Amino acid sequence: MKKQNLIFVLTGALLFLTVNLLTAADKKKNQPAPPAPAATLFNVLDFGAKGDGKTLDSPSINKAIEEAAIKGGGTVYFPAGTYLSVSIRLKSNISLYIDQGATILAASASDGYKYDPPEPNVWGDSLQYQDFGHSHWHNSLIWGENLQNISILGPGIIFGKGLVRGTNNTPEGSGNKAIALKWCRNVIIRDVSILMGGWFGILATGVDNLTLDNLKIDTNRDGMDIDCCINVRVSNCFVNSPQDDGICLKSCYGLGVARATENVTITNCQVSGYEAGSLLDGTYKRDEKRAAGGGPTGRIKFGTESNGGFKNITISNCVFDFCRGLALESVDGALLEDITITNITMRDIVNAPIFLRLGERMRGPKEAAVGEIRRVMISNITVYNADLKNGVIICGDPGHDIKDIRLSNIRIYYKGGGTAEQAAREVPGFEKEYPEPYRFGILPSYGFFVRHVDGIRFDNVEVSFKENDLRPAFFLDDVKNAEFIFVKAQKSEGVPFMSVKNVTNLSFFRSLDIIDRKIEKADNEKM
Numbered sequence: 001m002k003k004q005n006l007i008f009v010l011t012g013a014l015l016f017l018t019v020n021l022l023t024a025a026d027k028k029k030n031q032p033a034p035p036a037p038a039a040t041l042f043n044v045l046d047f048g049a050k051g052d053g054k055t056l057d058s059p060s061i062n063k064a065i066e067e068a069a070i071k072g073g074g075t076v077y078f079p080a081g082t083y084l085s086v087s088i089r090l091k092s093n094i095s096l097y098i099d100q101g102a103t104i105l106a107a108s109a110s111d112g113y114k115y116d117p118p119e120p121n122v123w124g125d126s127l128q129y130q131d132f133g134h135s136h137w138h139n140s141l142i143w144g145e146n147l148q149n150i151s152i153l154g155p156g157i158i159f160g161k162g163l164v165r166g167t168n169n170t171p172e173g174s175g176n177k178a179i180a181l182k183w184c185r186n187v188i189i190r191d192v193s194i195l196m197g198g199w200f201g202i203l204a205t206g207v208d209n210l211t212l213d214n215l216k217i218d219t220n221r222d223g224m225d226i227d228c229c230i231n232v233r234v235s236n237c238f239v240n241s242p243q244d245d246g247i248c249l250k251s252c253y254g255l256g257v258a259r260a261t262e263n264v265t266i267t268n269c270q271v272s273g274y275e276a277g278s279l280l281d282g283t284y285k286r287d288e289k290r291a292a293g294g295g296p297t298g299r300i301k302f303g304t305e306s307n308g309g310f311k312n313i314t315i316s317n318c319v320f321d322f323c324r325g326l327a328l329e330s331v332d333g334a335l336l337e338d339i340t341i342t343n344i345t346m347r348d349i350v351n352a353p354i355f356l357r358l359g360e361r362m363r364g365p366k367e368a369a370v371g372e373i374r375r376v377m378i379s380n381i382t383v384y385n386a387d388l389k390n391g392v393i394i395c396g397d398p399g400h401d402i403k404d405i406r407l408s409n410i411r412i413y414y415k416g417g418g419t420a421e422q423a424a425r426e427v428p429g430f431e432k433e434y435p436e437p438y439r440f441g442i443l444p445s446y447g448f449f450v451r452h453v454d455g456i457r458f459d460n461v462e463v464s465f466k467e468n469d470l471r472p473a474f475f476l477d478d479v480k481n482a483e484f485i486f487v488k489a490q491k492s493e494g495v496p497f498m499s500v501k502n503v504t505n506l507s508f509f510r511s512l513d514i515i516d517r518k519i520e521k522a523d524n525e526k527m
Contacts, residue, residue, distance in 0.1 A: 040074035042067060044083065051081020053105060056113065058085035065091050073149070078102040078156060086175065087116040090144030098156030098192055106141045106175060106198075108162030114173035115139050123256030129332075129364050130252040130305050132167045133176060133199040134227065140177035141198075144184055151188040152179065163198030165221050165243075176200075178219075181207050183255075190214055195280055200225050201239075204232075206255050212237060218279040222248055223271075228259035228308055234266040240279035242287070242296035246271035246323065249301070251308030251334055253364055258333070262311035266300065266318065273298035273323035273350070286322055294438060295350025295387070296323050302336060303329030303357075304435055306371065307364045310336045320346035325386070327352075328376065329435045331359035333368035339376045346383040352390040352437040353383045353412055356405070358397050358452075359431045374403040383412040388469070390437040391445055396452030397431050401480070408459040416465025418446050423471040423495075427451075444499065445475035447489060450482070457483040458511075464490035472526070473512075474498040480505055487511035496526035 045051065047067070048060035061076070061083065068074040073093025080101030088104070090096075098104060107113035118136035137143050141160060144150060160178045164170045178197035181187060185208040193216040194201040201217045202224040204210055208231050215237045217223040223239035226232055227250040239246035247269060251261045273296025275285040290296055299320065302310050306329060320326070325346060330336040336358075346353055358373045373396070391414065396402040422442045427449070430439045443449045447463035450456060456479065463473050473489030474497065476482060482503065489497050489512055497512040500522045507518040514527060 041077055042074055043077045043079065045079065049083060051079070051083050051102075053082035053084055055084060056086070056107065057083040058088055061085060061088050065089065065094055068094055078104065078154070085141060086113050087138065087140065088142045089116075090142065090147055090150050092147045093149045095151040095153055096142070098152070098154035098158070100155045102154070102156035104141070104156070104158050106160040106162040106178070109171035109174040111162070113162070115141075115175035116143070117173070121254070123253075129307065130254050133203070134205070134250070134252045134254045134305060137177070137180040137182045137203065137205065139175050140180035141175055142178065143180040145182045147181075147184045149186045150184065151190070152192060153188070153190050155191050157193045157195060158197070160194065160196045160198045160201075160219075163196065165199055177203050179203070181205070183207075185209050187211070188213075193217070193280060194219060195277065196220055197223070203227065204229055205252075206259065215239075216280060217241070218277055220276045224248065225250055226261060226264065227252055227305070228255055229261050230263055232261075232264040234264070235268050237269045238279060239269065239298070240272045240274050240276070241298045242273040242276055242290065244297050245301045246298045247300045249310060249313070250303065250305040251310060252305035253307045258308040258364070258368070260309040260311050260335075262309075262313070264313040266315045268317045270319040270321065271298050271300055271323055272321045298323030299325060299327060301327040301329070303327065304331060306330045306332045306334035306336070307368070309334040309371070310339070312338050313340075315341045315344070317343045320344070320349065322348045322350075324351050325349045325353040325355060325383075327355040327357070328373065329355070329357045329359075330371035330373050331357065331361040331435050332364045332371070333362060334371040336371065336373045337375050341378045343380045344382075346381070347385060349383060349386040351387055352393045353386050354378065354381070354392040354394075355437050356394045356402060357435040358395070358400060358402050359433070359435055360397055360400075361432055361434065370397060370400045372400070372403070376404070377406040378410070379406070379408040381410040381412075385466075386412055386414045388415045388417045388446065389442045390440065391443055391463075392448045393437055393440060393443070394448070394450045394453055394456070398429065398452060398478075401452050401454040403454050405453065405456040406459070407457065407461055410461045412447065412463045414446055414463065414465045414469070416446065416467035416469040418442065418469040418471040420470045423499075443475065444471055445473060446471045447473035449475050450479055451477040453482070454480040456481070457485065458487045459485045460487075462488040468492050470495055472496045472499045476500045476503050476506070479503045482506050483509075484511040485509045498527040500525050500527065
């Protein structure tokens with residue numbers, strides 16, 4: 001009886017479930033179909049672009065962008081082909097996707113093509129505070145202003161062949177930037193290659209929530225300038241720029257306000273100074289004459305435009321090859337603070353491997369005060385074959401010390417070759433000059449030149465040279481509270497490890513073959 005009741009219950013449940021499923025299917029069958037989704041892919045060929053490298057395609061490209069914007073956004077798609085263009089005007093909620101085999105080719109004003117004119121800078125007098133290139137954005141191959149949610153993606157190429165490098169003696173209607181963005185947010189630029197990007201491969205000014213990832217930039221001036229930006233992630237990028245800076249953080253006055261560049265990470269990147277174009281074609285050519293005459297640039301740098309400041313920035317896991325070294329500069333009133341730099345390798349460096357410079361060029365509003373550099377930590381650095389002229393330079397301003405610097409786990413191998421005459425050289429201050437290591441000339445020390453600094457610690461730092469050098473490893477001038485812990489330095493016979501002037505509170509612990517001690521005051525000594 002129990003078994004029969006169970007069978008009866010299960011049969012009833014199955015019948016009930018079947019009826020309900022059939023009813024639901026019937027209702028669904030009688031309902032109208034959902035509307036088809038609006039198109040989100042806008043192929044530029046459908047808007048009249050030819051992609052033949054001869055027809056000017058930017059009007060068709062802009063038409064596709066405008067249509068996508070009208071429909072709420074989407075992807076403007078570039079299939080394989082060469083798209084001759086002047087100014088391409090981005091819109092909010094738009095992605096440009098440059099496919100494999102696709103090239104956006106910058107037309108030349110010398111051939112009669114015209115880019116959008118440089119817009120007036122409403123701040124007027126602020127033009128005296130930064131270069132022309134930092135004051136205008138519209139005269140570019142791809143530009144956007146006051147936008148949100150935009151991206152430039154894909155494995156294709158942006159070739160700035162027709163872009164100019166500056167403003168002097170250039171044809172009317174010229175463009176001078178590959179990508180220029182002003183007052184934008186939520187921006188992604190990923191996977192594309194930029195060849196010959198003009199004055200700037202990428203100029204981002206006042207751009208927040210910016211991601212630059214897996215880019216290959218091979219150019220004849222700056223690779224990327226990140227200017228007055230907040231919340232920036234730069235990762236997995238190759239930047240080759242022999243004639244200017246590679247990855248450059250700035251905080252200029254082009255927006256009419258001193259806005260800091262802050263909350264930035266730069267990681268897993270490579271910068272270099274090979275001949276322009278030889279990164280992308282895989283030849284990695286080097287101009288050794290250029291190296292002998294001052295060298296290529298191609299570095300990671302903060303400045304020189306430095307009105308707004310630099311805060312809360314980390315740089316990690318980066319490679320420098322055949323270029324200048326790392327530069328952190330505040331010369332226009334900027335506060336540069338809370339910087340961490342770690343896991344860097346450098347090879348064939350043509351000037352100072354590390355350059356920290358606080359100066360008073362003061363290209364900005366008259367009321368601005370001299371800036372500050374403080375709380376900088378640099379660790380796990382290996383440098384091979386650094387130039388003999390400039391060791392590491394950490395140089396403040398008289399009355400304005402660089403403060404709280406930590407250097408740890410650093411190995412630097414210099415070329416060497418310095419002379420006794422160079423060891424006796426007096427180095428001018430150059431506080432009001434454009435900040436570059438070459439201005440200091442050949443330094444009186446081969447390893448570290450430290451001046452106007454309050455609070456610096458060397459921990460597990462080692463310097464050496466390949467060719468005999470008659471200069472001491474360290475030169476300290478107007479330095480307070482310096483600590484040397486487990487520091488080693490190669491030295492030539494009869495040459496002191498260190499030369500100091502006007503130094504207070506100097507301490508050693510198991511360093512430099514100097515007995516552990518603390519020196520309250522040293523006016524002019526060799527150690």
